[in-house]
Amino acid sequence: ATTNKAGARKVVVIGGGYGGTIAAKYLRMQDPTIEVTLIERNDHFISCPFSNLYIGGLLPDLSSLTIKYDQLAANHGIKVVQAEVTGIDAKAHIVKTSAGDFPYEKCVVSPGIEFRTNEIKGYDDQIMPHAWKAGPQTVLLRKQLEAMKPGGTVVLSIPLAPFRCPPGPYERTSMIAMYLKQHKPGSKIIVLDANPDIVSKKGLFLKGWKKHYQGIIDYRPAKKVTEVDNKNMTVLIEGIEEVKGDVINIIPPQKAGHIAHVAGLVGPDGKWCPVRSFDFESRNHPDIHVIGDSSIAGAMPKSGYSANSEAKVCATNIVAMMNGRKMTEMSAINTCYSYLSATEAVSVTGVYRVNASSQAIEAVPGSVGVSADLSETEAMYAESWIKNILVEMST
Amino acid sequence: PPTAEILSYACAGCHGTNGASAGPSMPSLAGQSKVFFIDAMKKFKSGERSGTVMTRLVKGYSDEQIVAMADFFAKQKPAAQTTAVDPALVAQGKVVYDNACKRCHLENGKEFEEDTPVVAGQWLKYLQIQMGEFRDGKRKISEKKAEKVKSLTAAEWEAAAHFYASQK
Ligand SMILES: Cc1cc2nc3c(=O)[nH]c(=O)nc-3n(C[C@H](O)[C@H](O)[C@H](O)COP(=O)(O)OP(=O)(O)OC[C@H]3O[C@@H](n4cnc5c(N)ncnc54)[C@H](O)[C@@H]3O)c2cc1C
Numbered sequence: 407a408t409t410n411k412a413g414a415r416k417v418v419v420i421g422g423g424y425g426g427t428i429a430a431k432y433l434r435m436q437d438p439t440i441e442v443t444l445i446e447r448n449d450h451f452i453s454c455p456f457s458n459l460y461i462g463g464l465l466p467d468l469s470s471l472t473i474k475y476d477q478l479a480a481n482h483g484i485k486v487v488q489a490e491v492t493g494i495d496a497k498a499h500i501v502k503t504s505a506g507d508f509p510y511e512k513c514v515v516s517p518g519i520e521f522r523t524n525e526i527k528g529y530d531d532q533i534m535p536h537a538w539k540a541g542p543q544t545v546l547l548r549k550q551l552e553a554m555k556p557g558g559t560v561v562l563s564i565p566l567a568p569f570r571c572p573p574g575p576y577e578r579t580s581m582i583a584m585y586l587k588q589h590k591p592g593s594k595i596i597v598l599d600a601n602p603d604i605v606s607k608k609g610l611f612l613k614g615w616k617k618h619y620q621g622i623i624d625y626r627p628a629k630k631v632t633e634v635d636n637k638n639m640t641v642l643i644e645g646i647e648e649v650k651g652d653v654i655n656i657i658p659p660q661k662a663g664h665i666a667h668v669a670g671l672v673g674p675d676g677k678w679c680p681v682r683s684f685d686f687e688s689r690n691h692p693d694i695h696v697i698g699d700s701s702i703a704g705a706m707p708k709s710g711y712s713a714n715s716e717a718k719v720c721a722t723n724i725v726a727m728m729n730g731r732k733m734t735e736m737s738a739i740n741t742c743y744s745y746l747s748a749t750e751a752v753s754v755t756g757v758y759r760v761n762a763s764s765q766a767i768e769a770v771p772g773s774v775g776v777s778a779d780l781s782e783t784e785a786m787y788a789e790s791w792i793k794n795i796l797v798e799m800s801t
Numbered sequence: 802p803p804t805a806e807i808l809s810y811a812c813a814g815c816h817g818t819n820g821a822s823a824g825p826s827m828p829s830l831a832g833q834s835k836v837f838f839i840d841a842m843k844k845f846k847s848g849e850r851s852g853t854v855m856t857r858l859v860k861g862y863s864d865e866q867i868v869a870m871a872d873f874f875a876k877q878k879p880a881a882q883t884t885a886v887d888p889a890l891v892a893q894g895k896v897v898y899d900n901a902c903k904r905c906h907l908e909n910g911k912e913f914e915e916d917t918p919v920v921a922g923q924w925l926k927y928l929q930i931q932m933g934e935f936r937d938g939k940r941k942i943s944e945k946k947a948e949k950v951k952s953l954t955a956a957e958w959e960a961a962a963h964f965y966a967s968q969k
Contacts, residue, residue: 431818432810711814714814715810715811715814718807718810718811718813719807722804722806722807722810734803734804734806734807735802735803735807736803736807737803737807737808737811737866738811739811739812739814739858739861741814741815741854741858753853753854755854755857755858756861757811757858757860757861757862759803769861770860770861770862772860772861773857773858773860773861774857775857775860777853781853783853783930784853784854786826786926786930787815787826787827787853787854789825789826790815790822790823790824790825790826790827790926791814791815791827793823793824793825793827794813794814794815794816794817794822794823794824794827795814795815797817797823798813798814798817798818798823801818
């Protein structure tokens with residue numbers, strides 16, 4: 407691949423979320439001679455992990471889930487630019503933004519997700535929030551719950567997998583049910599899941615729901631919402647079956663972040679970005695690496711922990727390549743904690759590697775598993791996990 | 802094979818960058834004794850030591866990989882916890898320490914020999930959780946240690962936790 411001279415020894419990282427912050431940091435930690443620019447549209451980042459606790463009323467606001475970039479920039483000499491990335495000229499090796507052009511030798515793309523709202527006719531996120539990107543949407547959903555009359559009905563729609571955070575919708579269900587139980591007596595939540603069954607930690611969620619939310623959660627599998635009526639507050643399943651709600655939380659089906667589509671990084675499925683497993687280089691364009699939710703990372707789920715771990719693999723091997731050193735084999739972790747009640751959480755864990763013959767990312771046999779039971783100890787460790795990972799991203 | 806760095810970086814999402822935990826209950830691994838680290842991982846693997854995520858995650862690693870990570874974390878700069886400790890308990894804990902712990906947890910818990918971990922400056926909440934597990938019998942205590950600590954009251958354990966956490 408040809409590199410333009412202006413971009414020599416420069417890496418441009420797109421997206422200051424779970425993947426991008428860590429890629430920028432671990433590039434500089436391993437080679438301070440590389441100039442790293444992190445481009446993010448906002449001057450702060452709000453974490454989706456733990457935002458369900460805010461919706462359930464366990465957190466007063468989103469401040470503990472919000473990070474800024476100044477310490478990260480100062481500690482590691484990262485140039486943080488607040489701008490909208492509008493395109494990538496893969497041939498010329500230039501990232502185009504609202505604040506000008508940024509030439510690069512290597513580019514890392516971690517833009518998270520975009521919604522396939524065209525698959526839900528009439529969808530309007532101001533009336534039926536998704537709250538699947540943390541921020542104003544999360545606040546809107548909580549306000550709607552607070553304003554709902556007791557005895558009301560909440561409808562939650564879950565899209566077909568794969569989507570960001572496989573256990574997330576079931577944690578959301580638990581947190582909303584907890585809120586209803588405490589604050590809105592006689593209310594219930596109807597869960598319309600497009601999937602044939604609970605996607606993640608099924609046994610544990612069912613156990614928790616039975617223990618705490620009997621009669622509050624009405625879980626209905628294989629119900630795909632295809633249309634909404636904003637005026638009458640109803641959703642339509644497969645265009646026929648109607649369900650009415652006082653508060654409706656639609657999690658739409660998802661695809662790679664918008665910029666990944668614009669930059670031609672998306673694969674034949676039209677949704678996600680195929681990458682080389684040991685360094686996350688795009689299959690479509692050399693010298694552009696895609697990590698986090700946008701990438702197809704084999705057996706690794708789309709989670710914040712995965713994005714963090716993928717970023718380190720990607721950064722380490724970019725540093726190796728830029729210095730003419732041998733790349734390392736990949737090793738990565740995913741862990742995802744979910745709260746079932748105010749004091750109990752469960753976790754899923756996995757260790758990942760590249761399969762030598764298929765070259766696909768697979769779980770190391772035996773390493774994938776879930777908690778034995780609902781656990782107060784795990785809830786304590788989960789609180790420390792969110793603290794540690796956000797500190798890691800912001801310092 | 803994966804390098805020691807790439808194996809260890811993956812742990813930092815929980816244990817903090819280079820094993821320096823931001824707390825409050827997640828243990829720091831930076832500067833931990835290599836022998837204890839390897840021993841702890843082997844015990845998580847065999848089930849001899851109870852745990853939450855560690856007993857599952859450890860199954861993803863070979864013995865050589867565990868040694869590589871132990872080596873990596875032992876070399877990192879230790880980090881001290883920052884939770885406020887109770888000065889009265891620290892003073893009581895010093896007495897407990899001198900009587901029952903000193904022989905093994907050397908230099909106020911800062912130094913280690915053989916399979917004893919560094920406990921000085923470890924996060925208070927983590928020490929409390931682990932001591933609770935020792936007391937409940939969830940985490941095994943060696944016979945040699947049991948002899949020294951079996952008569953300790955819950956209050957004495959608590960004081961010792963504050964003492965260790967106060968050490969920088
Ligand atoms: C309710 C909920 C709960 C969750 N809980 C957990 C959990 O407990 N554990 C866990 O591990 N994961 C959890 N997740 C998943 C986690 O949030 C994502 O997997 C993670 O954020 C993915 O990281 P990323 O870097 O791909 O994207 P993000 O973290 O979303 O970061 C993308 C960043 O890129 C920026 N950006 C995008 N496009 C542009 C552009 N064109 N120009 C400039 N900037 C741009 C965005 O503003 C954003 O800051 C949860 C998700 C949800 C919705």
